[in-house]
Amino acid sequence: MKYRIKDAYEPLNQHSTIRSTIQEYIESAGSDFFDFNALRGFGKGIIPTEILNQDPVIKQILDNTPCNMGGMVFHMNPWTCYEWHCDGIRDCAINMLIKGQGHTYFGNKINKYLHQIDELVYEPNQLYLFNTTVEHTIINEHQERWMLSIGFDKSEESLDYHELHAMCQSLGLV
Numbered sequence: 001m002k003y004r005i006k007d008a009y010e011p012l013n014q015h016s017t018i019r020s021t022i023q024e025y026i027e028s029a030g031s032d033f034f035d036f037n038a039l040r041g042f043g044k045g046i047i048p049t050e051i052l053n054q055d056p057v058i059k060q061i062l063d064n065t066p067c068n069m070g071g072m073v074f075h076m077n078p079w080t081c082y083e084w085h086c087d088g089i090r091d092c093a094i095n096m097l098i099k100g101q102g103h104t105y106f107g108n109k110i111n112k113y114l115h116q117i118d119e120l121v122y123e124p125n126q127l128y129l130f131n132t133t134v135e136h137t138i139i140n141e142h143q144e145r146w147m148l149s150i151g152f153d154k155s156e157e158s159l160d161y162h163e164l165h166a167m168c169q170s171l172g173l174v
């Protein structure tokens with residue numbers, strides 16, 4: 001039986017309508033789209049709000065979250081993986097896989113050497129609430145991976161995962 005970590009992630013009950021629009025936007029922007037941070041080695045690029053607002057579900061969420069940081073797409077090279085980590089500047093996010101796949105794991109640390117893991121398997125066009133305060137890692141395989149991530153600023157009017165979940169529940173999205 002699959003091991004589940006409570007309050008780590010949850011799919012929304014409606015699909016996104018803009019996955020291919022985002023992919024086409026990135027492809028048309030070419031190599032300039034991703035900014036590769038020399039320190040961390042992964043790329044990120046910004047998706048304009050006008051594109052995000054074409055998706056009725058995302059628009060509803062953005063309209064109800066003044067602390068949203070907009071849409072970023074994270075780029076990951078084939079055959080790379082992240083360290084186990086919690087995000088520094090945000091407590092939660094809404095994610096959707098744009099291209100590629102890879103393996104995303106949440107983990108409960110058992111000891112210095114072991115985590116008990118729960119895999120988030122991204123389904124096409126599916127939006128997920130993602131608790132970035134739970135330790136997670138990504139192991140990417142042979143494809144380049146593009147992940148849309150809408151984060152929520154930790155500063156004033158911030159949202160944690162439970163508040164984001166409650167807000168989505170009030171909109172009938174979970």
Ligand SMILES: [Fe+2]
Binds near residue numbers: 085086087132136
């Ligand atoms: Fe992360």
